[in-house]
Amino acid sequence: MIKKVILFSLILLMGLNSVHAKIIVKDEWARVTPSGSGSVYMTIENNGDQDDNLTSAISDEAEMTMIHQTVREKNIAKMIHVMGGIDLPKGKRIKLEPGGYHLMLMGIEKNLTLNDRIRITLSFKNNENIEISPIIKIRPPKMHKHE
Numbered sequence: 510m511i512k513k514v515i516l517f518s519l520i521l522l523m524g525l526n527s528v529h530a531k532i533i534v535k536d537e538w539a540r541v542t543p544s545g546s547g548s549v550y551m552t553i554e555n556n557g558d559q560d561d562n563l564t565s566a567i568s569d570e571a572e573m574t575m576i577h578q579t580v581r582e583k584n585i586a587k588m589i590h591v592m593g594g595i596d597l598p599k600g601k602r603i604k605l606e607p608g609g610y611h612l613m614l615m616g617i618e619k620n621l622t623l624n625d626r627i628r629i630t631l632s633f634k635n636n637e638n639i640e641i642s643p644i645i646k647i648r649p650p651k652m653h654k655h656e
Contacts, residue, residue, distance in 0.1 A: 531561075532553065532554070532555055532556070532557065532561065532597070532633060532636045532639060533553070534551050534552070534554075535554070536550075537641050537642075537644075538643050538646045539645050540647065541617060541627075541645055545616055545617045546615050547613075547617055547627070548577075548607070548611045548614070549566075549605070549611060549612035549613075549629060549643050550605045551604075551605050551643065552602055552604050553597060553602070553631075555597040555598065555599055556600070557599055559599055560597065560635075561599075561636055562593075562594040562595065562597060562633065563595040563633055564594040564632050565594065566631050567630050568628060570619050571614040571615060571627075572616025572617075573616055574612055575590050575591075575615070576590070576610070576611075576612060576613075577612070578591050578610050579608050579609060579611070614627070622645065623645055623646065623647065625644070625645045626642040626644050626645070627643060627645065628641075629641050629642070
């Protein structure tokens with residue numbers, strides 16, 4: 510009887526754990542500048558059954574990490590701090606890419622070069638934190654096309 514209770518409890522816990530794996534982050538990469546700042550890009554998929562929000566990001570390797578968006582006003586591009594995070598509608602994919610949403614790293618003290626990685630923790634309103642390690646590149650990695 511005890512074995513059945515333990516087995517049932519384990520099955521129940523495994524089911525609960527899969528509820529939290531609804532946010533998928535992929536294709537992450539970063540650019541850094543000699544001045545100690547950088548931008549991080551990625552694709553975030555919300556495969557859950559409820560809307561979510563990327564509320565913040567943090568990196569031990571930067572003094573400050575902020576969510577930014579590049580906007581154009583009168584043909585001039587400028588970055589703005591996105592105070593409310595990035596909405597992630599259920600069943601949708603959001604791209605953080607050059608010229609749009611991105612994470613801005615400021616005060617990077619480590620001398621990062623091409624192909625290094627930087628550790629970042631993403632925080633969400635309705636899901637657990639996700640750790641990512643984007644690779645430093647000059648431009649986005651080429652996406653593989655399957656035919």
